[in-house]
Amino acid sequence: SNQGGATETPSEGDTGGDAASTSKSFFINPKSIGPAYWAAAEKGVKQAGEDLGVEVVFNAPSTTDSAQQINMIQDMLTRQVNGVGVAPNDPEAVAPVFSNALSQDVQVVTWDSDAPDTDRKYYIGAATDAELGEQFAEMIANQIGGSGKVAFMVASLSAQNQTAKVDAATAYLEANHPDVEVVTTVSSDDDQQKAYENAQNLISTYPDLKGLVGFAGAEAPAAAQAVEEAVNAGNIEQGKIKIAGFAVPSLVKEYLENGTIEEMVTWDPSKLGYTTVYTLNLLTDGEDVEDGMEIPNVGSIKVNGDIILTGTDVLTKDNVADFGF
Amino acid sequence: MANIFKRREAPIILFTIVLFCIFSLISSNFLKPDNLGLILTQITTTGLISIGMLMVILFGGIDLSVGSVLAVVATVVGMLVNAGINPFVAALIGMVVGAICGAFNGLFIAWFNIPEIITTLATMFIFRGIAVAISGGEWVTNFPDSFNFFSQGKIIGIPVPIALFATGAIMFGYILSQTRFGRRVYAIGGNKEAAKLAGMSTRKTKFLVYISSGMLTSVAAVIYASQVGSIQASTAGSGIEFTVIAAVLVGGASIFGGVGTMLGTAFGVLLMGMIKNGLVLTQASVYWVDATTGFILILAIIINTVQRSRNLASREGDLV
Amino acid sequence: MYQMDKPILIMEGITKEFPGVKALDGVDFELYPGEVHALMGENGAGKSTLMKILSGVYQHTAGKILLNEEEVTLNNPTVAQELGISIIHQEFNLFPNLSAAENIFIDRKEIISASGKINWSRMNAEAKALTESIGADIDVRREVQYLGVHSQQVIEIAKALSFNAKILIMDEPSAALPEDEVQKMFDVVKQLRNNGVAIVYVSHRMNEIFKIADKVTVLRDGGKVSTNKITETTEDQLISEMVGKEVGDLYPDKTKRIFNESVLNVNDFDITSKHKVSFSLRRGEILGFFGLVGSGTHTLAERIFGLKKGKGTVEINGKSILIKNPKDAMKQGIAYLPPDRHRQGLVKESSIRENMTLPILKRISNGLIIDKKAEQVINEEYIEKLSIKTPSQNQVVNLLSGGNQQKVVLAKWLTTKPDILIMEEPTRGVDVGAKAEIYRLINELSLSGLSIILISTEMPELIGMSDRILVMNEGNIVNEFKNGEADQQKLLKEASNSIDKMVV
Amino acid sequence: MNLVKEEVNTRLKRLPSIKINTISILVILLAGLLIFFSTQSPYFLTTLNITNVLVQVTTIGLIAIPMTYVIISGAMDLSVGSILGLSAVTLGFLYESGTNIWVSVVLALVVGALAGALNGLLIARYKMQAIVVTIGTLVMLRGLVYIITKGKPISGYPDSFYFLGQGKVLGIPFSVIVMMALFSIAYILIKKTRIGRYTYALGNNEEAVRYSGINVVKVRFLTFVMSGLFAGIAAIFYVSRYASAQASAGDGIELDVITAVLIGGTHIFGGRGSLVGTFLGVLIIGTLRNGLNLMGVSVLFQTVILGVLILVAVSRQNK
Ligand SMILES: Nc1ncnc2c1ncn2[C@@H]1O[C@H](COP(=O)(O)OP(=O)(O)OP(=O)(O)O)[C@@H](O)[C@H]1O
Ligand SMILES: Nc1ncnc2c1ncn2[C@@H]1O[C@H](COP(=O)(O)OP(=O)(O)OP(=O)(O)O)[C@@H](O)[C@H]1O
């Protein structure tokens, strides 16, 4: 029954095929299938499945659709998995299906994006949205010297993890860098071309723009591409517009190397995936996570109440080559 | 002069001009040459795809698969250039791939007689799956600098994307309005049965149109890849079919086929691009962008309809 | 150049089978240069099929075709055209979105210059010359969808002529043409014949056949019945050959009819904002309307039935009524049989049953649910009354012959139990047998008290059926003919005279 | 004349058999899926799972009902997803700002119907092309949703409201009961009433319907109002089931709905189609998704399979 090929992971080449079928199975649910961010996370998930000898299913709808995501979780509960790790598209909407899971003794954690008002046991993230938002804000403020106009670029106007970061960043700037003005927030709807055109239009709209902050994976490279082009075309000077926010190292490598981007915040989604499976495995064994615990392939984690953080890195041209994703 | 207003494209051209003026009034940055250049660059991908879509719509068909074709070609071309293949060779291979996708659509539509919307709905899903499978779910990125030619290069002083779109539009505008093949497209869209009786091969013509459409989409895909710099097969170009269809229809084409021109389509594309750019430039609240876009679209449709009924009212007949 | 005594075309034993149907069964047909050869037969007799085979649209299943004594294979329309055979199809085959000139020269090599570009100026000039040669004045650059029916017919003819055909097939070319245009077309046909072109002329209109044809061939049920010189046959003989039995008088006896009360009074009624008409219709009367294209008869009908918006009231049974839409008209007992049954009359993919009760669904519903029983009863009643030939009321109307389709449209309106029935071109494209039946029906209806407005461009029909004929010209009623007063010359003269010379 | 009769008879035999074929092919297809998946997963053929599938298809199912009418009548409505979103956030917004939940529900339905009426007005009354208009309203109404919510999901409804989307009657989810009931009513409407006749006739020959004295503007208008209203109903169940009204609710659902309707044998150019077919189409899509999920097949392959299914199942729909 292994038609799933690419994504079903009955621990290929594992030591005991039998062990896998009698042991636990987890459903790890990203926001959607397809985006490379999630593909990177999938690697960690698979690796953890292999290392721990558990079956993991990594699947999601092809778009970030909350209803379809919940349907899929429901289907996997029917399949009697032992644990689910969900990156919810709508943090409120998953509440009923989570309590349903709990009533069936299925362990539930969220990862990458939290649903705090639900029955989930833990949230696994690189840092909290508030921390990240503040980190982005501080980074851009520093780069532009504490004053000037910046614009925010998000992947979605309705995704909780995006809006939470934006709110935190805005509040942080107001409190700590009152001279930094956030002129607007634009959304790419997860479409790279739109992100790129948004960046172009922003550069054109605000001649005195000093910074662009990317809140999701596709934004920073699009911003960098647009800035680089504007510089090459002689429309703006090199270094006039700074870029901060989140980035996937492999996507911004060339921009870091050619100086279009100075530094970015990053984290490895595969570590999030690994930690998620690891945590579910502990929970289903009746154990628990501890603050400062070492997780293989991930490193030490911070546990703060029901939040597990794997930590972030600052990406610069000196270390960008060290990241394997 | 009076003739100009009778043309089918007149309302959309006027509308575009009016909107242009409004944006210029609201935002001083809108009229800057840089920004105008920007708008032109930004419309090149949708523009190139619209040319193929116009021909498909002239047949009375519709092509929902263009976004997925774009993803397939962009992925293939991106992987090829990253594998060290010369960008121009890669682009040519991409066009072959696009042509094959088009031929696949054409085969089902022209030979197996499956309605366009059904075939292309299916291939929209299928091609997208193929694109992701080819990419292995990975981002295709970090292209060599030489690949930048397709977004930043210039041919006789004109940015390459604009030059490609302009060439495509003029070439197909000419083919559609001045050659036997082009008039066949209109004839078949106007009355398929009559076209058959006049001895035209509707199959062959349709097949060729789908292949051209695939190739045009692949040129767009190359520009896309070069402009955006990174391709995510699962999302690249998804939803672009709506923008493109909207542009063609707003440009005066009829979904029932036979009616529409390259000039109108070009203005439709321009209008769509201008709205997108203008709404950012006028600093409209981000939450209002979609609503305003939709409203302007509907306005454009209304204006087109008014024009059409005015034309119909002038129909010769029994004391209308 | 050509030899009058040698057939240009010989069709031998032509058989055509469609899945489950033998449309033609061993038909022989010969055609000589410089003759007009009429082809007649009931609806579905196989005329169009035979002509489609000759023009390369269909391929015959058996038999052979000799052109100038050489056997030919006509496997597509282009081959036939290249061999000098061109056809004006029964249904219009125009591209509404293209200009008149383009329609005439669509897909033709002649108008492509060496560079592959279309030579517009040459095409427009030739198109203009061609249409003028038929005596028509149309703007050949105009899109066909904005042209009227007769211009469209002109384009069809011009298109066929543009091939310099040696054989010209005209399949019911007059069906959509008014009488004066038919005259012009005949002039063209005669001219072509004198130039040695062989013409096949398919028509249901008997008077035309005798006016234009040299020979006539009759088909019945896919087989050939006879070929005769026109001078050696008579109308009655042709009819009985077509139908396979004797048919009595086509038109009923109208001499002893008297009318009193008027049912419908139309006073200064707007046809357009500029044109007003007045007339009255009496109970049981058949009031004929004659007019050329653009005369306003059609608009008048649509206005009275509420299909076209406008101001003005009509008086029905003495009460003044404003009709804003067809519903208002139907409430007043008005029904309207439209001129084009394919476009306006029938939902062709639906059954007879569904078509027939479409206007009265509300009446035969219990609450929301349609009363199937009542519907079936009504259907049975009218299928019998109008002798509609069908295996069942669930038959899809698409599969009926033209005459029977027309009867379904008529039945559809009779189910509304109208007091006033407006009929426009009630027998267009209908064969003579079915025509006779429809005339019988119209007459019976009027005798039972139904008042009828009969709008037609077929003069024999008007003269034969009407109690009175009103002639319209440029939006005005210009004359009235009582029963027995009208003949074709008078009607045509009134209808085509310039308006300013007219005194009403 | 025998010839004609003969032909008529062979045609007659062929016609109804075509109809039966569509439905029976769909039934065979569905049965095939059921058998296949039950051999693939022990969890598939369980009451729980079947219930799941039925609940999951309610959104698509509810919208597919009027979509069948709209497509049969020869038009198309691409804006249903946006209308769903608009109704959902209207409900959330009203409740959040203190309106009684049931009043909010009714007003959300009204908003859905009004959005449909806007489409109807432009398409039926002003004769604009349905696809174009509904692409316009798709964009515009979704924009309106973002204006209302500023992107934030609205949650926290009273328990009584959750009954709609989460409650059960006699072990059957209430939403499923409602969907079945509406399918049945719609079936009766299209089969046995004037409205159905007009809908089919409109898709076949609008002119002929107009010349029959029927107000075609009204009929077409009503199909679009119905489309909006049902998108509103779907929104209510959506919000109740997911306990949240999100700005992206219903985004892209039009493709699923149209796919279901087309798989169900409704003719894309109008005039032909059936609600039974649509119902089967909805079930086929739902079953396929669910079964493939249970097998752990990635959605990317699922969409390819769906694509192939469309080509195979709908390919008989020649023009
Ligand atoms: N495409 C077709 N497929 C199947 N049968 C056909 C087709 N076309 C015509 N027929 C059959 O051929 C017979 C002859 O039809 P045809 O159209 O030649 O009649 P006709 O003499 O031109 O009638 P009319 O006077 O109504 O034009 C019909 O009865 C019908 O059964
Ligand atoms: N595609 C077809 N398949 C089967 N029978 C056909 C087909 N087309 C036409 N027929 C049959 O051919 C006969 C005549 O057809 P045709 O379309 O020439 O007729 P008509 O109804 O007389 O039209 P008109 O009013 O234009 O003369 C009818 O009996 C019809 O059933």
Ligand SMILES: [Mg+2]
């Ligand atoms: Mg015929």
Ligand SMILES: [Mg+2]
């Ligand atoms: Mg006929």
